[in-house]
Amino acid sequence: MERSDLLPWGRTPRLAMRAARPAFRDELGGLIRTGAADDHGVLAVGMMRSYGDSCLNGDGSVIEMSGLDHLISFDRQTGVIKAEAGVTLDEILRVAIPAGYFLPVTPGTKFVTLGGALANDVHGKNHHHAGTFGRWVRQFTLARTDGSERVVGRDDTSGLFAATIGGLGLTGVITRVTLELMPIASSRIDLQTVPFGKLSEFFSLAAESEPSHDYTVAWIDCLAQGSKLGRGIFTRARHSLDGELRVSDKKGPSIPVEAPGFLLNRLSLAAFNEAYYRIAGRPRATSSCYDPFFYPLDAIGGWNRLYGRLGFYQYQSVVPAAVAEVATTAMLQTIAAAGQGSFLAVLKTFGDVPSPGLLSFPMQGTTLALDFANRGRSTLSLLDKLDAIVREAGGRLYPAKDGRLPPAMFRAGYRALDQFTPHMDPGLSSTFWRRMQL
Numbered sequence: 001m002e003r004s005d006l007l008p009w010g011r012t013p014r015l016a017m018r019a020a021r022p023a024f025r026d027e028l029g030g031l032i033r034t035g036a037a038d039d040h041g042v043l044a045v046g047m048m049r050s051y052g053d054s055c056l057n058g059d060g061s062v063i064e065m066s067g068l069d070h071l072i073s074f075d076r077q078t079g080v081i082k083a084e085a086g087v088t089l090d091e092i093l094r095v096a097i098p099a100g101y102f103l104p105v106t107p108g109t110k111f112v113t114l115g116g117a118l119a120n121d122v123h124g125k126n127h128h129h130a131g132t133f134g135r136w137v138r139q140f141t142l143a144r145t146d147g148s149e150r151v152v153g154r155d156d157t158s159g160l161f162a163a164t165i166g167g168l169g170l171t172g173v174i175t176r177v178t179l180e181l182m183p184i185a186s187s188r189i190d191l192q193t194v195p196f197g198k199l200s201e202f203f204s205l206a207a208e209s210e211p212s213h214d215y216t217v218a219w220i221d222c223l224a225q226g227s228k229l230g231r232g233i234f235t236r237a238r239h240s241l242d243g244e245l246r247v248s249d250k251k252g253p254s255i256p257v258e259a260p261g262f263l264l265n266r267l268s269l270a271a272f273n274e275a276y277y278r279i280a281g282r283p284r285a286t287s288s289c290y291d292p293f294f295y296p297l298d299a300i301g302g303w304n305r306l307y308g309r310l311g312f313y314q315y316q317s318v319v320p321a322a323v324a325e326v327a328t329t330a331m332l333q334t335i336a337a338a339g340q341g342s343f344l345a346v347l348k349t350f351g352d353v354p355s356p357g358l359l360s361f362p363m364q365g366t367t368l369a370l371d372f373a374n375r376g377r378s379t380l381s382l383l384d385k386l387d388a389i390v391r392e393a394g395g396r397l398y399p400a401k402d403g404r405l406p407p408a409m410f411r412a413g414y415r416a417l418d419q420f421t422p423h424m425d426p427g428l429s430s431t432f433w434r435r436m437q438l
Contacts, residue, residue, distance in 0.1 A: 004062060009304050010051035010403055011311030012374055015058030015431060023067040025084070025175065028143060032173055035061035036145035036427030043430045044173040046086065046113030050120065051314040052403025053431040054168050060429060063173065065115055071095065072176065079181040080138065085115030085174045092179075097247050101181035102239070102290075104136040108346075110295050115174040120400040121166030121360040125215040125237075125294075128351030134165035135356055136180045142172030145427025149175075159358075163423035166357030168399060170433060171423050186243035189215075189293045192236050195281035199230030199329055203366075206349045209236040215293075217348045219280075221273045222332055222370055223266070223341035229332055232347065233281045240287060248291035254301030261308035264373050266339040273343060297344075307373045313403050315383055316361075316369035318350060319395035324366035327393035331368060331386055338382045342370040358416040361398045369401065380404060399432060407436045 004019035018038075020031045035042025040060025047066060048055055056062075068086035075081075079101045081092065089103060090110040096102060107122040116122075121134040130136075139153035142164065150172070152161050164171045196202050202218055209216050213236040220232035297303050304312070319327040328347070335341060346369045350362045372379050387409055390397065396413025397405050411417060 006045065006048055006056075006062065006064070008052055008055055008403070009049050010314055011304055011307065012313070012403060013053055013056070013058075013431075015053070015056050017057055017059070018061045019064050020061070021064045021067055025068055028063070028068070028173065028175065029147065031063050032143055032145055032427070033147065035063060040434070041427050041429035042145070043428060044085075044115065044169050046116035047088065047111050049109055049112045049116065051401045053435065054120075054399050054402065056431040057429060058431045066113060068175070074099070079183060080178060081181060082176065082178045083114055084176055085113060085118075087114050088112060089114070089117065094247050096181050097184075097187050097245055100183055100185070100245055102184045102187075104180060104182040105130050105133045106294055108295065109298055111298060114177040114179065115169070118165060118174055118177055119167060119169040121355060121357045122400070123350070123362050125217045125348060127353065127362055128210045128216070128349060129214055129353075131351070131353035132166075132355045132357070132360055132362055134360065135353070137165065138178040138180060140164065140174055140178070141176040143175050144172045144425050159419065160423050162356060162358050163420050164357075166355070166360035167420065167423070168359065168430065168432065170425065170428050170430065172425050172428070184239045184245075186240040187245050187247070187290050188240040188243040188287050189237050189290050190240050190285070190287050191293060192285045193281070194234045194236070194283055195232070195277070196234055197228070197231050199325055199332070202230070202232060202234060202347060203325055205234045205236075209234075210349070210351070214238045217346060219276070220332070220345045220347045220368075221277055222335045222345040223270050223273055223339075225336045229336065230329065231277065233277065235293075237293060243287075246289075248289050250289075250291060250299065252299035252301070255303055255305040258305045258309045259307070261310060261373070264307060266341065269341045269343055273341070276343070307371070310374040310376075312374050313372050313379060313383065314369060314401040315372060315386060316367060316398040316401040317386070317390045317395050318361065318363055318365050318367040318398075319390060319393040320363070320365045321349075323393045327389055327395065328366055328368060330389045334385050334389065335370070335382070338378075340372050340375065340379060340382050342372060344371045345369070358420045359399070359414055361396070361400070363396075365395065402432070410436050
């Protein structure tokens with residue numbers, strides 16, 4: 001174990017850790033036992049795309065799993081793929097697309113590992129049809145700190161399958177994953193863009209679009225006020241029925257250094273949002289490569305450095321459908337009044353497809369995700385106000401995106417905690433979990 005310079009994607013908090021980077025699976029057992037003996041235990045991590053401290057183990061040990069990235073098998077007839085947990089979704093796509101398959105569920109970046117996608121039970125723009133990532137996992141292998149190894153599948157009756165999916169890597173070190181892929185006829189996406197002027201129009205568009213389109217998502221102008229409050233751009237899409245099966249290799253610019261902290265301020269963000277709404281919000285129907293639709297920010301390497309040395313907080317909530325419009329309106333009003341907006345503000349609906357994990361984030365309702373530059377106390381005060389709205393609505397926050405979630409709100413939002421904790425591996429821990437005081 002060596003001192004680690006790993007940072008979460010939000011680049012805050014910055015904690016000292018010791019890290020090991022195995023390249024072969026037979027190294028893993030010894031590293032797990034060594035790390036488990038640490039006062040703060042050990043945690044397996046992947047590409048560090050979680051935004052806060054769920055992928056950190058401050059003053060403890062982490063095992064960086066991205067070196068364990070071997071594909072084990074791929075059945076091109078059934079679309080079932082088996083791989084080590086350090087394989088990224090990008091690497092899966094490079095094998096799957098030429099064979100006529102795609103990820104059944106994908107988050108907004110392809111640079112996450114299979115183990116990380118499972119441990120956080122990630123979701124995508126097609127939750128209303130496909131649910132979460134964990135619904136497509138057939139089985140996985142867990143290495144426990146007592147030296148045992150368990151293969152756990154959908155037929156598991158112990159509760160370990162449900163605890164591990166969305167379980168934040170705390171039930172064991174995920175070493176292998178077997179996943180069902182989704183057949184596609186083309187790697188291209190047919191999409192329609194529809195601007196909307198107020199929040200009620202978003203909900204009408206979502207209800208209209210979900211039965212006929214695989215994917216729905218909206219960008220929302222979180223700094224708009226008055227008559228413009230709740231305006232945005234709605235996109236609905238489906239896989240093309242004909243065309244090529246080609247892997248995207250496009251690479252864009254990278255942000256080499258941390259940007260000055262003053263770069264993203266209310267004036268610059270408001271100007272960006274106004275321009276984006278006017279230029280990108282033109283009604284249109286197009287066909288494009290899958291990459292710009294699913295992974296627009298992957299085109300900018302190190303985009304998280306735009307927020308400067310102090311980093312940023314991502315705030316992602318979900319509120320029940322019955323109160324979604326009222327609660328979302330209240331959040332947008334609060335954000336606009338504070339003047340701490342985001343140019344990355346994503347609004348989408350979750351369907352009634354049940355999540356398989358005990359701690360899975362999605363539930364039927366509406367989710368809003370925003371990035372806030374870390375301005376210290378003023379930013380934390382704004383997030384506290386948003387917490388109050390979400391909690392009153394009966395909603396919850398996403399641990400994979402969190403860096404400051406209050407423990408009481410976590411317990412209120414995740415009612416299955418008492419079912420989850422008996423399945424935890426006592427040798428595993430994280431800064432997030434200790435912060436929750438559970």
